[in-house]
Amino acid sequence: MSSLLPPSTEGTPPASGGAATVTPAFSPLYQQIKGLILHSLQHGEWKPGEAIPSEIELAARFRVSQGTVRKAIDELAAENLVTRRQGKGTFVATHAERQVQYRFLKLLPDAGDASEEGPAQRTILECRRLRASADMARSLALRAGDSVIQIKRILSFVGVPTILEDIWLPGQAFKGLTAEQLAHYQGPTYAMFELDFGVRMVRAEEKIRAVLPDETQAQWLNVPAGTPLLSVERLAYTYNDVPMELRRGLYRTDTHHYHNKLN
Structure with a gap:
């Protein structure tokens, strides 16, 4: 060297x-x-x-x-x-630190601030292991057919379902991850990835667009089917730009807004 x-x-x-x-x-x-x-x-x-x-x-x-x-x-x-x-x-740096716990979550309440609202309540709808499709493998730098873990969950604030997420993780890096582990961990999910799997997300890229939910998505978020939602697709990377998570979320914006600072 x-x-x-x-x-x-x-x-x-x-x-x-x-x-x-x-x-x-x-x-x-x-x-x-x-x-x-x-x-x-x-x-x-x-x-x-x-x-x-x-x-x-x-x-x-x-x-x-x-x-x-x-x-x-x-x-x-x-x-x-x-x-x-x-x-x-x-x-x-660690996602367990208060100032960076929600560095990648930009949804803030219209009234008050995130500290008053408290942490999100997580409801795990699904956690399963499957084979990566060609598109999924391309996003996560895997081979088609490699093992991935898919997580579907709802994040609620003050009891109101606000974010519906689908998360895909490389199966090898997150071997042994369970729905119970995701549901019971009290801190940020990224902090759990650091502590239990040695994977630290250091940066992320997002694509944002406005969409309409399908009937099932609307039911999970408790909104009428015609309610516009914010679709946020995030690809998170660990060191040396290795992709380690693909996350697609639907955000309610009737009581929250997406906030970002541009420098």
Whole structure:
């Protein structure tokens, strides 16, 4: 791995054990250090919520300056992969943290705020293992016929069914996942994926459109069949852009709205 790095007065980062894909040789040195840290995150050297070594320790490990390490960590923090805590150090970001628990859920109540509304109540309608169709395999970077887990659930707020979701997960990565596990876990589902399966969702892409529900969907959400709903299709990725979840949701917007901040 060290041979991929260009000559530098700061030295060359040592191999970190095992083959890994790092940034090309022409990339700035801090980008290569970022890649090495990302490799350690991906392979579980530091778990979600755990502290990573200090900038001084990482600089010694990779034989570069502390400023180079700081710049690499700055980028990881900007991408919500790590979290800086004043006076405590830098920690692997986790969906169990209050400020990021619902980073991918943008539906907010029209009145009050999400904290007043409380967490969603989950009703698991279905959790089954099946074979991936060609389209499903393409989305999740699997082969057609590979095992996937399909989950159908309703999320309710203050007792009102608000989101109907279908979720597909790679069967190998989530072996042993059950409906009971999904229903009884008290925290965010993504936090459970981290804790029980070692899978952390780090980013997501969404497609949004307005749709009308079919009769069964309308019954599950307790709305008239002609009620317009928001259709949100989300593909969530773990480290190194590996797709790990396809989620399709129907959102009621009579008491909630989809809120996003654009920077």
